Amino acid sequence: RKNYINYKGLSPFKDLNYLDFLEIINLYADEFEIPREFFLKASVTQLELGVNLKFRMNISSIISSFSQLKRVQKRFQVDSSALYFRAKKFEMIAYDKLTRASEQSEIFPKANKIKRKKLTNKISKNNSILRFELKIKTVTQFNQKDFKGRIESLEKLKSNFREIADSLYRLALNITFVDVISPEISRKMIQSKLKGKGKKVFDEYLIYLGLKEYGVVKFVNFVTPLLNTSIKLSYLKSLEKLYNSYKKNNGYVRITFFNKLRNKLDLLTKSCPKIDFIK
Numbered sequence: 001r002k003n004y005i006n007y008k009g010l011s012p013f014k015d016l017n018y019l020d021f022l023e024i025i026n027l028y029a030d031e032f033e034i035p036r037e038f039f040l041k042a043s044v045t046q047l048e049l050g051v052n053l054k055f056r057m058n059i060s061s062i063i064s065s066f067s068q069l070k071r072v073q074k075r076f077q078v079d080s081s082a083l084y085f086r087a088k089k090f091e092m093i094a095y096d097k098l099t100r101a102s103e104q105s106e107i108f109p110k111a112n113k114i115k116r117k118k119l120t121n122k123i124s125k126n127n128s129i130l131r132f133e134l135k136i137k138t139v140t141q142f143n144q145k146d147f148k149g150r151i152e153s154l155e156k157l158k159s160n161f162r163e164i165a166d167s168l169y170r171l172a173l174n175i176t177f178v179d180v181i182s183p184e185i186s187r188k189m190i191q192s193k194l195k196g197k198g199k200k201v202f203d204e205y206l207i208y209l210g211l212k213e214y215g216v217v218k219f220v221n222f223v224t225p226l227l228n229t230s231i232k233l234s235y236l237k238s239l240e241k242l243y244n245s246y247k248k249n250n251g252y253v254r255i256t257f258f259n260k261l262r263n264k265l266d267l268l269t270k271s272c273p274k275i276d277f278i279k
Contacts, residue, residue: 001014001015001016001024003024004016004020004023004024007024007027012097012101012104012106012107013052013097013101013129014052015050015051015052015264015268016268017267017268017269017270017271018161018162018268018269018270018271018272019271021157021158021161022158025039025040025154025158039154040153040154040155040158041153041154041155042153042154043139043152043153044139044151044152044153044154044156044157045138045139045140046135046136046137046138046139047135047136047139047151048133048134048135048136049133049134049136049164049165049168050093050131050132050133050134051131051132051261051264051265051268052097052129052130052131052132052264053129053130053131053132053257053260053261053264054127054128054129054260055127055128055129055130055256055260056126056127057126057128057181057253058124058125058126058128059080059081059096059098059099059124059128059130060080060081061180061181061253062094062128062130062253062257063077063080063081063082063083063094063095063096063130064077064080064180064181064217065177065178065179065180065181065253065254066083066094066175066177066217067175067176067177067178067216067217067220067236067240068175068176068220068224068236068240069085069087069092069174069175069176070174070175070176070233071087071174072085072086072087072092073224073225074086074087075220075221075224077217078095080096081095081096081099082094082095082096083095085175089136089137089138089141089142089143090134090135090136090137090142090144091133091134091135091137092132092133092134092135092171092172092175093131093132093133093134093135094130094131094132094133095130095131096124096128096129096130096131097129097130097131098120098123098124098127098128098129099120099124100131101129102116102117102119102120107120108120130257132172132261134168134171136151139151139152140152144167144171146167146170146171147164147167150163150164150167151164161269161272162269162272165265165266165268165269166265168265169258169261169262169265172258172261173258176236176237176240177240177251177253177254177257178216178217178220178240178243178244179243179244179247179249179250179251179252179253179254180216180217181252181253182247182248182249182250182252183247183248184212184246184247184248185246185247185248190205190246193205204242207239207242208242208243208245208246211239211242211243212243212246216239216240216243219239220236220239220240223236224236
């Protein structure tokens with residue numbers, strides 16, 4: 001992707017679509033003087049799949065809303081600009097592409113470092129570009145069934161471009177979210193939820209207040225490695241559901257993220273050839 005952007009003189013926020021992918025692969029083959037049909041058979045050892053998503057909200061509001069990735073214990077957040085879900089064979093990453101592009105002088109290249117930072121901060125107050133990536137460390141050891149038989153060679157990437165995009169989307173659906181940006185429901189509504197109810201409802205409200213004070217994602221990170229495997233997923237989901245139930249516009253970031261991800265993947269794969277399946 002970066003080579004294609006540099007070769008074409010394009011925006012650093014450009015994502016490769018199907019035809020762009022074919023063009024850069026053919027350019028590599030020609031540069032190395034390898035017949036294209038042979039070059040396509042080259043094995044893929046490592047792979048990054050990613051997209052840039054534009055939001056009309058602050059980047060920290062988006063990144064801080066990501067809670068867990070199913071069956072992945074390690075979650076690392078680098079201040080409010082980057083988040084890593086790290087498994088043994090892969091990483092799923094979300095980070096501030098606008099700031100990264102500024103730091104690498106990919107935008108406002110003629111401005112000095114201080115001015116470039118000021119210009120970037122001005123843009124990012126109400127706008128952000130989230131880079132969302134799946135990094136596969138070793139293709140042969142990557143054990144997600146949805147990707148099997150689709151990513152092991154350049155030829156397979158070409159033949160399964162649309163299916164790989166769908167697999168990335170389905171893997172992303174394993175991410176859970178907490179609503180940290182929506183305002184709390186009104187005190188009157190909270191009181192109506194509690195009035196005349198039993199001890200359990202009051203205990204749940206106390207849990208919510210504790211999560212709100214401590215930080216729900218911070219608590220999830222703390223408790224995840226301590227929980228028994230048999231109850232871990234259900235318990236963490238119950239905490240997220242409880243916390244979100246006291247928020248207005250519950251699920252706004254989650255819904256917006258998945259809509260934008262789906263739309264971008266559809267846009268990048270729309271030029272893929274249609275396959276007629278024979279029954």
